[in-house]
Amino acid sequence: MCDQYLLAYHKNELYDILNSKNDSHHFSININFIVLFDNDPSLGNKVLKEADNLLGELDEGAQKAQKILISDLLDNGTEASFKNNVHCRIYGLPICPELHRNLFPKNYDANKFLQVSGTVVRISATKLLEFKREYICSKCKYKIISYAEYEKKNIISPPKKCLNPDGNCNSTNLISSDELKSQFCKDYQEIKIQEQVSQLGFGTMPSSMWVSLEDDLVDSCKPGDNVTICGIVKRRWSPFSPGRIFDIELAIKANHIQINNTCGLPNLVTPEIKELFSQFWDTYKNIPILGRDIILKSFCPQIFGLHIVKLAIAVVLAGGSAANQDSSTGVKTRSEPHLLLVGDPGTGKSQLLRFASKVVPRSVLTTGVGSTAAGLTVTAMMEDGEWQLEGGALVLADGGICCIDEFNSMKEHDRTSIHEAMEQQTISVAKASIVCKLSTRCSILAATNPKGNIDPMQPLCMNLALATPLLSRFDLILLIRDTVQEEWDSLVADYILTETKDNDSKFTKSQEWSLEMLQAYFTIIKKIHPPLTEEANRILASYYQLQRRQSSRNKSRTTVRLLDSLVRLSQGHARLLFHESVQIIDAVMAVILVEIGMGYQEDSILNLDMNIHSSFPDDSINSYVELLNNVLEKLNLHDILEQEINSLHSEIDSLNCGNEITTKSRYFQSMKNKEPTSNRDSNIIERDDNKHEEDKETLHNSEMERSIFQDDNSIDNLDLNI
Structure with a gap:
């Protein structure tokens, strides 16, 4: 009976096994249980009741089926050899409590x-x-x-x-x-x-x-x-x-x-859910900033405001893309960004970390007090006289996120042990004669309290009591201050006491995404691998070069890692907006996030007037256009600014969304008709052909920044004019 079933439904696999030239290799025939039960219920029932006997009979049936098929192959002149090591593997049991267990059997x-x-x-x-x-x-x-x-x-x-x-x-x-x-x-x-x-x-x-x-x-x-x-x-x-x-x-x-490392939550990603997300972005494809804010308002809704912090967490959870990296050299740049939240007590850091750990299916939540170097990385344990490796939090979070609360409570030695795991995303083990490497391809979300009161005159490493090499590995460092603001305190008190969710702008609770929808959405966008467009390359390269030219720059934050961070964050924002490529809005938002993170001291060069405590803007489009104008003006990318303004203007005018959008379009019209300011070089607007060719050469040089900026002295000799 078993050999007849294998000949009927797995003949091609048997042919491949017979044609293989490695006679000592072990071969597997994977049998789907549902297909087996539908076509032969007696065998299906026997799997559940007498599994030991049936698995032995299936292996014997594979031997008999080989003997039947090998004669046909030899008669046709095909080289084939009988294999003794063939095993039948049954998988795909129905998802029901009797057969499929998430809790271990008793x-x-x-x-x-x-x-x-x-x-x-x-x-x-x-x-x-x-x-x-x-x-x-x-x-x-x-x-x-x-x-x-x-x-x-x-x-x-x-x-x-x-x-x-x-x-x-x-x-x-x-x-x-x-x-x-x-x-x-x-x-x-x-x-x-x-x-x-x-x-x-x-x-x-x-x-x-x-x-x-x-x-x-x-x-x-x-x-x-x-x-x-x-x-x-x-x-x-x-x-x-x-x-x-x-x-x-x-x-x-x-x-x-x-x-199942890369499967995410396959049970939640149904065709109906995919169609729902497609319809959502069809509605907001011309104004994606509004669709993004709806997703962000569903992040930890019990905490009022913190628009920038929620945006940063969402971008980090989306992550960058490793599909476009050249792996011919064997060295890869990590694609998972890291985020450090620095805040006073009571600012909601732990709540944000707990919510983030629920969104991503593969996550580990721990605290600095209860974590050691072995608990975070890997430990060697002896059992029954043999040494065995046991993975720690970063190893268990491979492919997801690792949330570490009370990061400052860890010992200095324990924090140093995760340097390799954060940058190279591997853990090298040399314990008890076991030498190997384990993968830690995960994003780290850490939260810490400052060391006493924040002193703006002191560097960040002194205020946090964290070493500079560790801080340089974080793509974003956001500072959340518990400042006394009468208007803000009143809004927070009303939000908590009345338990209303519509205090943030004109957002109603009916628009809020459930946790299951967020889990399904982040599972889907992980499969998007957006490459950088030419405009995004120019924006990121210009900002990086501008940071490097500053005489008072923070040398620990303006290394080549800054450029890698910009790429990762822009790809994460593109994924969040369901973009197939990194567009201008994605590159601009990556620059804004990094700039806000550097706003702790005078490291900020764009002087963005943004408060981390701010709630969601009432007018997201105008707010974005103001930021777009501020960023690209100071980067001297006026052609990209005009291109984006014209694009937004045409898209808004093409929508029939009522008086609100019409009011917004007036702002775009004023931006479009805005005369150049007195401090703007008119030669930048009316470029001649020679200047245009010179700009192209500058852009070509910006693509080689990795090799150029390795030497700090060489940057001072460059004449970069973008």
Whole structure:
């Protein structure tokens, strides 16, 4: 029955296995359980009730199916060879409480075939497992095969007497061969998985469970991976000895393993949700700034205002794109930005971090008080006389975000240990003779309190008691001050006491996105890889060069990392607005975020008059145009400014949105007809052909800033005129 099913639905896979030239390799035939149950309900029921027997029958059926097909291939003159190591793997059990578990199985689930999801926290070294042994009767020379018992932790029990059916030997003198045969051994590894914290209730300790991997499943995952395992739940125990506690544990004998690091929340991303987002951006495609503000107002709605902070968190969660990087050299620039929130007590930092950890499916939330270097990176633990690696918070957050509250409470040594994880996004391990590298491709959202009162005359590292190398790794550092403002305090008090959500501008609660919608949206936009346009390149390069030319620049913040941060933030903003490429608005908002982060001292060069405590603007379009004019005027990019103003003007006029948009269009008309100011060089507006060619050469040079700006002295000799 099993071989007929494999021939009917997996013939192509069998042909590929027969045509393979590696006879010693282990091959897998992946069988979808739903397809199996629909086409052969008897086999499907047997998987659930007698999984041990059926999996053995499926492997034997694969051998029989090979013998049937190999004759046809040899008759046709095709080279083919019979493979002994073929395993049938069953996956895709229906999502129901009886078969699919987010919480780990208990005692009543023993001997059931289940699908379990979890996070790998520890892996053991790869071992060689002797799964059967040959014994020979010293009297009649009859050979007996004894198999390892999984329930007794793979101990092989010798037969008590001769089992020769031809005669009454009954000898008890059985001898095993001293030679270890390769066909009696297989690769073996154990991993420890932990329940996903997002699936647990508040205050619940996550459970852990050992999973055994065999043959081609070995080394298929690493610490920090989110996995879905299909296998048989087994009880197992150590050999019994008098006077010792009889310890029994539950373990899973894996049959199939799937890595889910980049899947996000596939259950939430339905075609209906995708269509809903498409309709949303069709409505706001000409004025995306309004659609963006609706998304931002759904971020942590219990906190009033903090428009800039919520925008920064949303951009960091969206992240940059690594698809357009050249990996031919083997060195990649990280695409995940980092954010540090510095604020007085009671400014809502912890609430923002907790909400951000809920939006991204793969997240770890910890505090500086309860974190050490080993807890953040990786630790080596000894169990049963063997060293095993156990991943920390950054390893478990690979592919997501790691939120660290009370960042200043960590010890200096512990903070230094995450330097490599933040920039190179790897953790190099050299512990207990284990030398390896683990990935930490995650964004870090950290929150800290200042050291006493903020002194604007002192550098940021002195006010925070954090080292400069660590601060330079953060793309954004936002300072939230608890200042006394009568109007602001009145708004906050009304918002908290009346519990109204429409105090921010003209936003109604019906427009607010739910947490599930935000989770689905950020899962979808992670698949967008926006490249930089020519206008975005000019804006970012001009701002970077302007920062480098300042005589009073902060050398720890204006390194090449500043340019990388601008690229990451602009790509994150493009993702947030569902853009296929980084447009002018994305590059301008990246410059604004970095400029606000540098506004702590005199590092700000654009002098943007923006308050981090500000609520959402009543007129988002006019607010953006004012910022656009301020930024591009000071960067001397007047052609891009006029292009963007004309584009916005035509888009607003093309909409039939009532008197409000008409009022806005008057502002655009005034901007369009605005005469050049007295301090603007008229040669910039009316360029001749020679000047235009000179600008092109300057832009070409700006693309080589990575090699030019490595030497601080060379920047002073450049004549950059953009």
